[in-house]
Amino acid sequence: MHIVLAGAGHTHIELLRRGAELIRAGHELTLISPEPYHAYSGMGPGLLSGQYSEAEVLLHAAALARDVGVKYISDKIVSADVSARVLTLASGSTCEYDLLSLNLGSEPVGEQPVDVAGRSIFTAKPIHKLAALRIEIERCCRDLDGCEISVVGAGPAGLEIAANARNLLSKFRPRHSAVNLFSAHSAPAGLTGRRREYVERHLARIGVSFFGGMKVGVAEVPGNIVVLATGLRPPQVLRSFDLALAPDGSVRVDRFLRAESSSRVFAVGDCAYFVDQPLDRVGVYAVRQQTVLMANLLESARHVDTALADAARLTPFSATGPYLAGFNLGYGCGLLYKGRWTLRGRLAFLLKDRIDRGFMRRYQK
Ligand SMILES: Cc1cc2nc3c(=O)[nH]c(=O)nc-3n(C[C@H](O)[C@H](O)[C@H](O)COP(=O)(O)OP(=O)(O)OC[C@H]3O[C@@H](n4cnc5c(N)ncnc54)[C@H](O)[C@@H]3O)c2cc1C
Secondary structure, three states: OEEEEEOOOOOHHHHHHOHHHHHHOOOEEEEEOOOOOEEOHHHHHHHHHOOOOHHHHEEOHHHHHHHHOOEEEOOOEEEEEOOOOEEEEOOOOEEEOOEEEEOOOOEEOOOOOOOEOOEEEEEOOOHHHHHHHHHHHHHHHHHOOEEEEEEEOOOHHHHHHHHHHHHHHHHHOOOEEEEEEEOOOOOHHHOOHHHHHHHHHHHHHHOEEEEOOOOOOHHHOOOOEEEEOOOEEOOHHHHHOOOOEOOOOOEEEOOOOEEOOOOOEEEOHHHEEEOOOOOOOOHHHHHHOHHHHHHHHHHHHHHOOOOOOOHHHOOOOOOOOOOOEEEEOOOOOEEEEEOOEEEEEHHHHHHHHHHHHHHHHOOOO
């Protein structure tokens, strides 16, 4: 069976690590991704502040694939004919599959980053571009001796980016510097109660100005650097895939992570819409789906020639219970919570750092 893994996301890297099992079972595996690496989002904000190097945050998915005998194609999928089981790639070539797994992540919604004279515009994703944002902030501090950054959108990503940009600026001490965080909502990251109080106090202490209840666009905010963090949506390319989609454009999947409209297609992470229980767009779920996807791909591949695996043999994914949410708030501080449990400050960052590094160690040699 030819199994194609589309995208080097948080779920697929585990399939690459365990790729030998699939190959030993007699299957051929191909990874298609435009970049040869996987960018681990949990450590992205630390990449911006300089806490982590690129080598610590970017996992070489192509090398992982090669080591276990998985073929790697450096390309972008631009369309799919699900009934003919063929993918078309940006290079013009095609790729046939018996089973397809989609782990294509998400892309920024809202305004697209169009360069405006004298200003640099960035988006919260892709994560690896946070390294380019760091370089741009460093350049401003060096060449202009001043840097004002406006982050538009104060969801979890915008909050972490603003705090870590402030952390980076403080290392250079330019003559003029400011970090502004704008939100259409009244509280950063939708936090409430003590969690909200802690984050607002922390932002004020480190010098991030929070402007809540303000729906603004690039043209209305000050600064020589603007970061758009107004939310994420499934990749638009999915709309040409001829699969049943949710209204936001994500692939509707059943409890086995199988596309509702094709039993040969699986979808996981941000690009999937888990019909039983819609999930937040967080990497935590993409990671939790790893073992279920592996089991169900193996089972489906075993039975693809007959009638494909029936539901009785497949493993259901269960998203019950709260997940651990973590924020890197710069300056070695963090916020972690799960259900009613909360941890703030240095200890929260240290624990988050330990979890994130532990995750990466599984895949890095
Ligand atoms: C700044 C920031 C911080 C975050 N921090 C956290 C956190 O601490 N914890 C948490 O749980 N979540 C966090 N998130 C959310 C997290 O980024 C996403 O939920 C997570 O990345 C989703 O993972 P995924 O596996 O679905 O896709 P991704 O890991 O984004 O991978 C998608 C892959 O698909 C590839 N791809 C895309 N389009 C194509 C195509 N057309 N053809 C081929 N390949 C393609 C990409 O190149 C990439 O390899 C954060 C997000 C941001 C922006």
